[in-house]
Amino acid sequence: MPISATVVGDRGYVWDAEGATWLRRHCRVVGAMSGNSAEHKQHNSAGGLPCELNPEELQLALCQGWVVIRTTASLPEPTANAAAPSTGLSTEHIQPKVHVPAWLTAVQSKKAVMLPVTASQLNPAVLGSPGSNSPHRRDPAVTTVHCAQHNAADTVHACTKHAMQNDQPIFSKLHSMGYYITDGAKFGADYLLYPGDPLLFHAQFTVRILEHDTPIKPALLAGSARGSHAARKHLLLASVDGATASFITVAPEGGFGSTG
Incomplete structure (x- = not known):
């Protein structure tokens, strides 16, 4: 599930x-x-x-x-008419009617909502409240949130656009190879690759994501390799050409030696 x-x-x-x-x-x-x-x-x-x-x-x-x-x-509808305890009084005297905000009604109806982004824009004309005679008007400083039902791919594209265009092919490829992947910021990298659960294993690779058609600066390569090798991890350089991820591994010439 x-x-x-x-x-x-x-x-x-x-x-x-x-x-x-x-x-x-x-x-x-x-x-x-x-x-x-x-x-x-x-x-x-x-x-x-x-x-x-x-x-x-x-x-x-x-x-x-x-x-x-x-x-x-997906929030449940407010239960303004919920059954009251058996006290002999009517429901209206025990539980007041619940006011449903206009924005929540629009969201539940999968309509567009006009949201002000500053306090000065908080007025009935922008919000289109029931008490306003002014129709909805489009203010360039107001954010429009569309609440129509999307499939998973559309939703992902809206909330992770940057990742899809840059890092996602690399992340998905490494995940399909069986690695556990975590953030690599503490080692100056984009990702850390583990052969098993990070609670039980040390990372084997630090991953640096580079532009496919951009030359690698020698200082960047030397610094990344030195930091990775000092932590006894291989450096993995990754890039994306179109939708294809490619990798180059940088390891110490003599290996890491004995772990005993």
């Missing part, structure tokens, strides 16, 4: 512990626990829910059917 996730910007968030565990164990989608943990005040050794999926992980999980996006359009 697909795991439900919310999307903020170009990242996905899984709020279910069992779902995050399933993605990690069965799909090799690690994510990052970005929430606070009450037992670890310094927040250095452990994190809590939600599990944050980067754009590449979100794209892969959506295309594979492992994750579905949960939006406000």
Whole structure:
């Protein structure tokens, strides 16, 4: 069963512990626990829910059917006429009617919503509230959010456009080869590749993504290789030509020697 996730910007968030565990164990989608943990005040050794999926992980999980996006359009309708406790009084006296904001009604109806981006734009003409006689007008400073139902590919394209055009072919190819992939910022790289779960294995490769038709600067190559090899990891240079990912491995001439 697909795991439900919310999307903020170009990242996905899984709020279910069992779902995050399933993605990690069965799909090799690690994510990052970005929430606070009450037992670890310094927040250095452990994190809590939600599990944050980067754009590449979100794209892969959506295309594979492992994750579905949960939006406000799937929120239940307000229950203004819910049954009241048996007190002899009518429901109207016990539970007041719930006011449904105009924007929520539009979202649930899968219509376009005009959202002001500054306080000065917060007026009935822009919002098109029921009390305004002015029709909807398009303000160049107002963001239009389209809530029509899209398929997974359209949704992914909207929220992870950058990843799809640049890093996604590389990420998907490496994932299909059986690696666990995490962020590589702590080693000055784009990704780290693990032969198994990162909790049990050290990374074998640091991955640097380069433009396919751009010459490699010697200083960049030397610095990346030196930092990677000092951490006993191979450097993997990756690029995309069209939709095809290609790789070059840079390893020490004499290897890393004995680990004993």
